[in-house]
Amino acid sequence: MKIHGCGLGFRDSFFDTIFDYENRIDFIEVVPENHMHADKSERKALKRICETFPTVAHGLSLSLGAVGELEREHLYELKKFLDRYKIEIYSEHLSFTSLEGVQSYELLPLPMTEEMVKAVVKKIEIIQEILERPLIIENPTYYTVLSSTMEEPEFISAILEESGARLLLDINNVYVNSFNHNFNPYRFIDALDLDHVAYCHIAGHLEYRDDLFIDTHGMPVKEEVWQLMRYLRKKKLLPVLLERDNNIPPLADLMMEFERMRRICDETGA
Numbered sequence: 254m255k256i257h258g259c260g261l262g263f264r265d266s267f268f269d270t271i272f273d274y275e276n277r278i279d280f281i282e283v284v285p286e287n288h289m290h291a292d293k294s295e296r297k298a299l300k301r302i303c304e305t306f307p308t309v310a311h312g313l314s315l316s317l318g319a320v321g322e323l324e325r326e327h328l329y330e331l332k333k334f335l336d337r338y339k340i341e342i343y344s345e346h347l348s349f350t351s352l353e354g355v356q357s358y359e360l361l362p363l364p365m366t367e368e369m370v371k372a373v374v375k376k377i378e379i380i381q382e383i384l385e386r387p388l389i390i391e392n393p394t395y396y397t398v399l400s401s402t403m404e405e406p407e408f409i410s411a412i413l414e415e416s417g418a419r420l421l422l423d424i425n426n427v428y429v430n431s432f433n434h435n436f437n438p439y440r441f442i443d444a445l446d447l448d449h450v451a452y453c454h455i456a457g458h459l460e461y462r463d464d465l466f467i468d469t470h471g472m473p474v475k476e477e478v479w480q481l482m483r484y485l486r487k488k489k490l491l492p493v494l495l496e497r498d499n500n501i502p503p504l505a506d507l508m509m510e511f512e513r514m515r516r517i518c519d520e521t522g523a
């Protein structure tokens with residue numbers, strides 16, 4: 254399955270209203286962890302949604318960069334979930350979320366080193382084998398930099414090249430990291446091979462302090478992030494998806510922001 258155009262992150266509160274926008278939303282993204290243990294009626298509702306919209310899945314707890322083994326039970330459950338809803342496209346964060354089996358659901362950063370590239374590539378191979386699907390990895394936000402020998406674009410590119418995985422490029426995360434760690438977000442995008450990007454995320458963040466922005470996904474997308482998206486789309490016509498995980502407004506309100514994203518896509522190309 255190939256996705257195109259403008260997507261929306263699915264939230265439980267959209268169950269009843271999302272069908273009103275069947276002709277506006279090109280694809281949706283669901284979080285497996287939110288639905289893996291659903292009851293019969295929720296499964297039925299989700300199945301109908303996945304049959305109506307092209308659907309991708311975005312995981313939260315694979316802990317790709319954790320020391321130690323992958324949690325295979327979780328992977329087997331994930332495979333069942335993806336098979337049940339016939340979802341072919343699956344992504345996870347390039348971070349770690351658990352330590353010695355204890356799950357934090359926090360996306361913690363990885364040391365950006367050659368050793369970590371090798372460790373992540375090995376895990377990607379196992380994940381792809383179990384899921385029988387290619388993996389897509391997402392660039393996360395980070396608030397501290399662990400001892401690293403590589404710049405982030407170099408680190409990401411090395412993993413993509415060595416594993417064959419593709420990138421879910423979160424434009425808001427690039428912007429938030431660029432502010433917090435003082436780099437140019439446009440040069441970050443220039444440093445990536447966009448042929449390796451599957452699709453993009455866009456979301457809102459909180460300007461928490463003069464020297465700290467936080468990736469909350471709880472408010473509208475900032476102007477600077479729309480600008481960065483415009484820049485990216487002029488370089489390559491990648492699909493984009495609006496994420497909103499907190500302070501979730503009624504879908505009709507969120508669709509106004511979605512339509513802004515759509516207008517930028519229309520301005521920058523088909």
Ligand SMILES: [Fe+2]
Nearest residue numbers: 391423454496
């Ligand atoms: Fe994201």
